[in-house]
Amino acid sequence: MSSKIEKLREEAQKLAIKGPLDKAIKAYEQLVSLEPAGLNHRQRLADLLLKAGRADDARAELEVIGKNFSTNGFYLKAIAIYTKLQGLFPGDIPIALTLAGLNEKHGLTANALVEYKRVYEHYVKNSETEESLKILEKMQNVDPQNANLQFKLAEAYFSAGKSEKSYSVFGKLAALLQERGDSAAFAKLNARIQQLFPKKTEFMLEVLSAQLAGGNAESAVIGLQALLRTSPEDKRLWELIIDAYKQLEQPQKVKVAYQHFMKFFPDELPAKAGLIHCLATEKNLEGALALLGTCGQELISGGYLGELEAIYHLLDGIDPINQTVLEGLKRVYEAGGKSAEAAALEAKITSLRKLSGKKAAPSPSLQQEPSAEPEEFASQISDEAEFGEVSFAQVDSSLAGFEIQQGFNAPDGVDTSGSPEEEIDIEVDFDDDGVLEIPLDDVLTNVPDDDWLDAVGIMLQKIATKTGKVKFASALDGEDAQSHYDLGMAFMEMGLFDESFKEFSQAAADKTRRFECFVFQGICLREKGDLANSEKVLRALVKPGISLEESCSVKYELALTCDASGNSEEYTRLLAEIDSVNRNFRDVHSRLAAAHSDKDALDFSDDDLKVFDL
Numbered sequence: 001m002s003s004k005i006e007k008l009r010e011e012a013q014k015l016a017i018k019g020p021l022d023k024a025i026k027a028y029e030q031l032v033s034l035e036p037a038g039l040n041h042r043q044r045l046a047d048l049l050l051k052a053g054r055a056d057d058a059r060a061e062l063e064v065i066g067k068n069f070s071t072n073g074f075y076l077k078a079i080a081i082y083t084k085l086q087g088l089f090p091g092d093i094p095i096a097l098t099l100a101g102l103n104e105k106h107g108l109t110a111n112a113l114v115e116y117k118r119v120y121e122h123y124v125k126n127s128e129t130e131e132s133l134k135i136l137e138k139m140q141n142v143d144p145q146n147a148n149l150q151f152k153l154a155e156a157y158f159s160a161g162k163s164e165k166s167y168s169v170f171g172k173l174a175a176l177l178q179e180r181g182d183s184a185a186f187a188k189l190n191a192r193i194q195q196l197f198p199k200k201t202e203f204m205l206e207v208l209s210a211q212l213a214g215g216n217a218e219s220a221v222i223g224l225q226a227l228l229r230t231s232p233e234d235k236r237l238w239e240l241i242i243d244a245y246k247q248l249e250q251p252q253k254v255k256v257a258y259q260h261f262m263k264f265f266p267d268e269l270p271a272k273a274g275l276i277h278c279l280a281t282e283k284n285l286e287g288a289l290a291l292l293g294t295c296g297q298e299l300i301s302g303g304y305l306g307e308l309e310a311i312y313h314l315l316d317g318i319d320p321i322n323q324t325v326l327e328g329l330k331r332v333y334e335a336g337g338k339s340a341e342a343a344a345l346e347a348k349i350t351s352l353r354k355l356s357g358k359k360a361a362p363s364p365s366l367q368q369e370p371s372a373e374p375e376e377f378a379s380q381i382s383d384e385a386e387f388g389e390v391s392f393a394q395v396d397s398s399l400a401g402f403e404i405q406q407g408f409n410a411p412d413g414v415d416t417s418g419s420p421e422e423e424i425d426i427e428v429d430f431d432d433d434g435v436l437e438i439p440l441d442d443v444l445t446n447v448p449d450d451d452w453l454d455a456v457g458i459m460l461q462k463i464a465t466k467t468g469k470v471k472f473a474s475a476l477d478g479e480d481a482q483s484h485y486d487l488g489m490a491f492m493e494m495g496l497f498d499e500s501f502k503e504f505s506q507a508a509a510d511k512t513r514r515f516e517c518f519v520f521q522g523i524c525l526r527e528k529g530d531l532a533n534s535e536k537v538l539r540a541l542v543k544p545g546i547s548l549e550e551s552c553s554v555k556y557e558l559a560l561t562c563d564a565s566g567n568s569e570e571y572t573r574l575l576a577e578i579d580s581v582n583r584n585f586r587d588v589h590s591r592l593a594a595a596h597s598d599k600d601a602l603d604f605s606d607d608d609l610k611v612f613d614l
Helices: 002-018 021-034 039-051 055-071 075-088 093-105 109-125 129-142 147-159 163-180 183-196 203-213 217-230 235-247 251-264 269-281 285-301 305-318 323-335 339-356 375-379 440-444 449-462 478-493 497-507 511-527 531-541 548-564 568-581 588-602 606-612
Strands: 402-404 408-410
Touching (some): 002 021, 002 039, 021 039, 039 055, 055 075, 075 093, 093 109, 093 129, 147 163, 163 183, 163 203, 163 217, 203 217, 203 235, 217 235, 235 251, 251 269, 269 285, 269 305, 285 323, 305 323, 323 339, 449 511, 478 497, 478 511, 497 511, 511 531, 511 548, 548 568, 568 588
Antiparallel strands (some): 402 408
C-alpha cells in the first residue's frame, strides 16, 4: 500500500507541475481519500481546485484543514486558512465569526473586534436586532475595558427594550470611568442616565457604593468628591466618603470628613461617636473627653456601648490613671450589664480617689435627656470650607452634549424611545484602495541617527495596502507582539501578503523585533509586486551600525528585490558584499556562482565569435 501511495504522490506532483489540471486534481483527490489526515495533500488539492475555478470545492477542503488546526490548538495556522477563505468569500458571515473566535482564543483582541464588527454591521443592516446584540456582547467580553463598546451595548439594550440590562451595563461603564479618574465623563454619563432612567435618582450612589463594596475606594473617592461639590447636604455621600477614607487608611481625612458631616447633621450619633474615636486614635485626650462630656450620655442612651467602650479603652491607654476616663468606662459597663467589670473599675477608682483626695463625681441618670450642644462640641468641628479635594462652591450643573473620551458620544437631545442617532467608531479603517503617491524618500531626509528606525516605521505606515481594518498598537506586551509576529509568518506562508504586512505592523510595536518586522514588510511588498516601495524600505534599513546578521539579512532581501526589478548588476554586487563577510549565509554563494556563470555565458570575445563565421 505504501508503495502505491508513494507512486501516486509522485504522479500527482508531476501532474500539478505539467498538467493537465483535471488529471492533477483527480490524483490529489485519490491521495486525500487514501490519506485523509494528510493536510498537505488537501492544501495542494485546494490550490488546484482554485486554479480550475472550483472555489466551492476548494472551500470544502480548506475548511477541513482549518477545523483540524483549530481543534488541535494551532490557532494561528487556522486563522491563516480562514483568512484565505475570507478573501475568496468576503461577505461570508460564518467565516467572519469563525475568524473572530479564533483571534479571540489566541488573544488577538484587535483582530477579533475587527471581525466581530464586520458581523455586527451585517446584522444591523439586515435589522437582526437580537443577533446584533449577541455580537455586541461578545465584543464587550473580548475587550471589557473598551468604554465605547460598553456605551454602545447599553444604548442598544435600551433601544431593544431591555432596560434592566441597559442599566446594568451603564453601571459598569460608570465604574470604568471612575477607575480612569475621568470625572467630567462620569458626570456627563450621569446626565445621560437621568435622561433614560428619570426614576433612577441614585444611580451614581449605587455605582460608588458598589465600588466601595468591591474594595476600590481610591476610584470611589473621586466620584464622591465630585458629587459632594454639588450636593453637600446629602448624608449618604458623607457616609460613603467616610467609609472610603477608612478603607484607604487615611485617618486625618476621616476626622475632617466627620467634622464636615457634623456641620450639616449635628444630631447624628454615628458621626459623634466616629469623631470622638478619631480624636482618641490620634491621642487627643483633652478633645475626646470634652466631646464625651457633652454627648457621652446621649451615646449611651442611643446604644453605642461598643463604640464607647473602644473609645474609653483607647483613652485609658493614653492615661491609665485618669479618673474621668475610668468613671466614663464604668458607666458604659453598667449600662451594658457588665457588673463584674464595673465593680473592678469602682475599686480602682476608689483607690485613685484616696490618693488624690477627691470626692466621687455624681453618676448621671441613664434616663437623663441630653442637654443642648455646648460650645465645646462645636469647637471640635473644623471651620475649613472644604476637606481633601471637596469644595462646596456652587458649580454649573448643566451639561451640554455627552462626550466621553476616545470618541464616546451620545445625542444632545432626550430620546427614551430609541438608540442615539450617532454611531460609535470602534476601530480604525485602512485607507481605500488606490495608487498612493507619497515622496517616501523625504521621510528619511535629515533624520538623526537615533531616530532612523522610527522614520522607516513612518515610511511603512504611509505605504498603501489592500483595504482592511486593523488596530495599530502603540505598545504591546511581549506575548501580543509574538502572536502578531507568528500570525504574520503564517500569512506569509499562505501567500497572504497584505494580511502579513498588517500583522508585522503590529508586531513592530515591540522595539526588540522592530528591525526584523520591517524587513518582513519589505518582503511582503516585493511579493505583492510593489518592487519600488520594497526597494525603498529595504535600502532605508541598510544602515551603518546594525549587526552583521541584520546587515546580511536586509542586503539579501534587497538583492532579491533588485533581481526581480531586473537590476542584475546591483543584485550581484549585494550578494558579493554578503559573501565577503559571511560565506555561508543562506544560498548566497550558489546564487553568486550562478550569476557569474550566466554572465560568462553571455560575454563572448572576438575570437569566440569567429567560430560562428561561415
